[in-house]
Amino acid sequence: MYGLVNRALQEFIxxxxxxxSWQSIKNMAxxxxxxxxxxxxxxxxxxxRLVGAACELLNIEPAALLRNFGRHWVLFTGQEGYGSLFDGAGSSLQEVLINLDHLHLRVGLMYPALKPPSFRCTDVRDDGLTLHYFSERPGLASMVIGLIEGLGERFGKALxxxxxEDRASGADHDIFDIRIA
Ligand code: HEM
Structure with missing residues (x-):
């Protein structure tokens, strides 16, 4: 993955x-x-390897670390000059989630070797939607939950x-039911 991700992880830790702690995590990894x-x-x-070492050294479950990192990622990218990408992706949580592939397509213009995930929304309503997550990478569903929570915070919405559905349990892809309070 692009260094941007590892930099965000460093800042988060x-x-x-x-x-x-970051130095120890790098050494351990x-x-x-x-x-x-x-x-x-x-x-x-x-x-x-960095995530694995961080979990071991800080005694945190991978799911919890990835979820918190996902929330941090929304903050981090917002502050690192990518806020306009969020703004361009939509003016509601639903719109941004619907436009996630387009957002990563625009990221790919700056990062040509990007291997982005893909998202599809179904059952879109005023009070929520169903989000389908596709990726060639395993084990990142908890990060997606944190990312959605981070987006919710951006829009001041409790979710x-x-x-x-969980790919780790054999499903074709991960599926999330999102309700907006
Ligand atoms: C402006 C904001 C964003 C930027 C700049 C950005 C950029 C990136 C970059 C650089 C990667 C690494 C992929 C690679 O290097 O091949 C990535 C991965 C990822 N992005 Fe985004 N992203 C943004 C917002 C989001 C949001 C809001 C979501 C919400 C779900 C999201 C979901 C993911 C996931 C799950 C991955 C992990 C890779 C995978 O699943 O295969 N991103 N993104």
Whole structure:
């Protein structure tokens, strides 16, 4: 994944657990990169190893860490100059979720080696929708829950999110039922 993701992970860990923890996590993960370059593409394995080491060292369940990181990602990208991409993607939570593939398509103009996930919305209503998540990468459903929560915060909406289908349990793809309070 692009260095932007690893940089966001670094910022997330340093903010909540301090710089020394990040150094220990990198050491434990055997990642010998002084500073990730946002626009450079790194093997996915590096990100997975960092997340694994962070969970072990900080004694956090992967699902909890990924979910909090997802929420942080929305904040981080909003502050790192990508806020206009959110604004361009829609003026309601439903619109942004419907336009997620288009948003990543625009990200791909800046990051040509991007391998983005894909999303489809069904049963779109005023008070919620069903979100389908497709990815070539395993194990990131909890991050998607955090990302949706982060978007909800951006729109000042309280959400109830329930995963109804799980790829980890053999489903074709992950499905989330999202209700807006
Ligand atoms: C302006 C905001 C955003 C930017 C700049 C952005 C950019 C990126 C980048 C650079 C990656 C790494 C992929 C790669 O390097 O191949 C990524 C992955 C991902 N993005 Fe976004 N993204 C944004 C918003 C969102 C939102 C709102 C969601 C909501 C669900 C989302 C869902 C994901 C997921 C789940 C992945 C993990 C990769 C995978 O599932 O295969 N992104 N995004």
């Amino acid at each position: 340093c903010t909540h657990h301090g710089d020394a 055997g990642v010998d990169v002084e500073l990730f370059v946002c626009m450079e593409s790194y093997p996915d394995e590096i990100t997975y 109830a999110i329930r995963q109804t």
